[in-house]
Amino acid sequence: MTSDIYSDCILQGRGLHLHYAGRAVIAGLDIYIPRGQLTVVLGTNGCGKSSLLKILSQVLPPSKGQVMLDGKVLADMGSKERARQLALLVQKPELPDGIDVQELVSRGRYPHQSLWRQWSEDDEYAVAQALVATGLTDMARREVSSLSGGQQQRVWLALVLAQQTEVLLLDEPTSFLDIRAQLSVMDFCRALRLQGRTLVLVLHDINQALRYADHLLLMREGRILAQGAPEALICEQVLKDVFDLDACIIQDPEAGCPMLIPRVDQYDHAWGVTQQPGYK
Amino acid sequence: MIGPRFSVWRWGSFTLRAPAPAALQTAVVGTFGVLLALMLSLTLGESGLSPARLIQALRGEAEPYEQWLLWQSRLPRALCALGVGTALGVAGAVFQSLSRNPLGSPDIIGINAGASAGAVLWLLFLPGLSVAWGALAGAVCVLLLLLPGLGPQGQLSRSLVLMGVAINAFAIAVVQFALTLVQREQAQQMLGYLAGGLVHRDWQQVALIGLILAVALPGLLLLSRRLGLLALGRDMASSLGNPLRSTQLTALILATVLALGAVLCAGPVAFVALVAPHLARRRGQQLALLRSGLIGALLLLSADTLTLTLPGTQRLPVGVLTAMLGGAYLAWILFAELLRRKTKQQMPG
Numbered sequence: 001m002t003s004d005i006y007s008d009c010i011l012q013g014r015g016l017h018l019h020y021a022g023r024a025v026i027a028g029l030d031i032y033i034p035r036g037q038l039t040v041v042l043g044t045n046g047c048g049k050s051s052l053l054k055i056l057s058q059v060l061p062p063s064k065g066q067v068m069l070d071g072k073v074l075a076d077m078g079s080k081e082r083a084r085q086l087a088l089l090v091q092k093p094e095l096p097d098g099i100d101v102q103e104l105v106s107r108g109r110y111p112h113q114s115l116w117r118q119w120s121e122d123d124e125y126a127v128a129q130a131l132v133a134t135g136l137t138d139m140a141r142r143e144v145s146s147l148s149g150g151q152q153q154r155v156w157l158a159l160v161l162a163q164q165t166e167v168l169l170l171d172e173p174t175s176f177l178d179i180r181a182q183l184s185v186m187d188f189c190r191a192l193r194l195q196g197r198t199l200v201l202v203l204h205d206i207n208q209a210l211r212y213a214d215h216l217l218l219m220r221e222g223r224i225l226a227q228g229a230p231e232a233l234i235c236e237q238v239l240k241d242v243f244d245l246d247a248c249i250i251q252d253p254e255a256g257c258p259m260l261i262p263r264v265d266q267y268d269h270a271w272g273v274t275q276q277p278g279y280k
Numbered sequence: 281m282i283g284p285r286f287s288v289w290r291w292g293s294f295t296l297r298a299p300a301p302a303a304l305q306t307a308v309v310g311t312f313g314v315l316l317a318l319m320l321s322l323t324l325g326e327s328g329l330s331p332a333r334l335i336q337a338l339r340g341e342a343e344p345y346e347q348w349l350l351w352q353s354r355l356p357r358a359l360c361a362l363g364v365g366t367a368l369g370v371a372g373a374v375f376q377s378l379s380r381n382p383l384g385s386p387d388i389i390g391i392n393a394g395a396s397a398g399a400v401l402w403l404l405f406l407p408g409l410s411v412a413w414g415a416l417a418g419a420v421c422v423l424l425l426l427l428p429g430l431g432p433q434g435q436l437s438r439s440l441v442l443m444g445v446a447i448n449a450f451a452i453a454v455v456q457f458a459l460t461l462v463q464r465e466q467a468q469q470m471l472g473y474l475a476g477g478l479v480h481r482d483w484q485q486v487a488l489i490g491l492i493l494a495v496a497l498p499g500l501l502l503l504s505r506r507l508g509l510l511a512l513g514r515d516m517a518s519s520l521g522n523p524l525r526s527t528q529l530t531a532l533i534l535a536t537v538l539a540l541g542a543v544l545c546a547g548p549v550a551f552v553a554l555v556a557p558h559l560a561r562r563r564g565q566q567l568a569l570l571r572s573g574l575i576g577a578l579l580l581l582s583a584d585t586l587t588l589t590l591p592g593t594q595r596l597p598v599g600v601l602t603a604m605l606g607g608a609y610l611a612w613i614l615f616a617e618l619l620r621r622k623t624k625q626q627m628p629g
Contacts (some may be wrong), residue, residue, distance in 0.1 A: 119297035136440030
């Protein structure tokens with residue numbers, strides 16, 4: 001924990017615990033999110049990744065421990081003040097009936113508004129800018145439910161973008177999207193990072209994580225097993241420890257970063273299916 | 281200006297934003313609808329006044345009997361219907377938004393059944409006092425029973441709605457049991473009350489429901505931006521800086537006060553709180569609370585007018601008609617939607 005990357009952390013959590021229905025979902029972890037970097041959280045289903053993002057955004061208050069945002073205790077900040085500095089896009093946000101793109105995106109301005117300041121010029125500018133950045137300007141009047149999955153995800157990204165926060169937490173922003181839409185979301189995140197924002201993403205695609213992340217967090221059973229730069233962190237043993245996965249690591253021929261290839265025939269027994277003689 | 285759906289007014293750093301076209305439409309339709317329904321309610325029926333007589337009575341130039349009829353009987357009754365309908369429509373919309381469940385209305389989670397059981401037991405054991413207090417006591421009992429099921433942030437969870445359904449069934453059983461215990465005449469009196477009624481309303485009830493609306497409605501309208509944010513899901517609302525606990529608890533208390541006020545004034549009127557928000561939302565999210573209240577008011581007043589008009593229904597409690605009308609209409613709408621969706625699915629591509 002002493003390397004340079006941790007000297008400037010915008011978000012950190014110490015001694016975090018979360019108990020839910022008698023189970024420890026987060027079991028005592030310390031977390032450091034470096035400022036201005038793209039951090040990716042990886043881990044198996046149910047290892048507490050989503051809960052971690054909710055704790056980091058105070059949507060779910062931790063049972064123990066505290067989160068600091070830029071030197072301030074998150075739990076002591078006002079809810080709107082917090083939402084002006086930190087945005088969370090949950091995995092499955094609910095889509096209200098009959099709402100159009102512009103209206104949904106403008107909900108992201110809520111923390112900047114009040115009863116006396118319902119729609120300032122800043123609000124208007126932020127929403128317009130978010131629509132431009134996500135390429136949705138032409139669809140501003142379309143009903144969100146009529147758009148494709150990839151387009152809808154862009155609308156949600158535009159919403160958190162309109163929030164104009166320094167930190168963005170995105171929970172599986174690429175799930176259920178086709179490969180082209182996935183890459184477009186990832187490129188978008190990289191562009192935000194190049195603007196100097198801090199991003200934390202939960203992903204399932206390890207190769208995408210290796211390609212885009214500056215910083216990796218590997219979780220298992222509510223704990224962080226390892227963290228650091230992808231190149232330094234990823235090795236066959238780590239994959240085995242985190243995912244129970246037998247894989248070899250090669251160099252991504254396109255980006256030059258590490259890339260994993262799962263080995264064949266490692267899970268036949270998992271389903272109780274025995275190999276038939278002559279099958280192969 | 282953001283576009284045709286909203287209008288924005290700015291004075292320095294003070295800015296207002298409102299869905300002006302929708303608001304105008306609602307105001308116009310609402311005013312005409314309410315006036316028309318009031319006219320019909322006052323002029324139709326056995327004791328109705330003809331339009332000419334109505335105007336005379338309003339000016340105070342009609343005969344004493346007609347004067348009395350308008351000012352002491354028909355007008356308070358109609359205003360009471362409007363007030364109770366508004367309260368039920370708004371309360372239903374808030375309950376549905378808090379429970380994130382289209383069935384989460386005060387009557388489904390057992391407030392009406394609790395009121396019925398309270399009323400019946402009151403008639404059984406304390407026949408001297410006004411039955412409305414029994415209804416109120418029953419409804420409050422149900423709320424107290426549901427209280428432990430309330431989430432830490434004031435949310436009406438799915439299990440709370442289910443708990444309400446169970447309490448509902450229990451309270452109905454209590455009512456049935458009580459009805460078997462009493463004489464036929466008393467049973468008829470009970471049955472009349474159980475369906476919710478507006479017969480013999482006076483200015484006292486109008487004042488009561490008016491007061492309750494004057495307190496709860498502005499509060500809920502102030503909360504409506506926060507309630508609208510809940511439509512994105514609780515986690516998104518919370519991450520956008522909506523203090524969930526205070527939003528949900530305040531809205532819940534205000535909506536409960538509205539539902540209890542309705543029970544106190546008209547007994548357990550069925551279905552208005554469930555149907556009105558659905559009808560209101562069919563034209564989008566904007567002003568959903570206000571429109572739900574308006575639809576509730578129109579629904580209850582029209583149903584009451586019908587009970588006065590239809591042959592042989594003078595003694596029919598208005599709650600029976602709201603259940604019939606509202607239930608049939610909602611079923612028809614949902615059925616039509618289902619059919620439309622099915623034909624859409626069958627289309628190639």
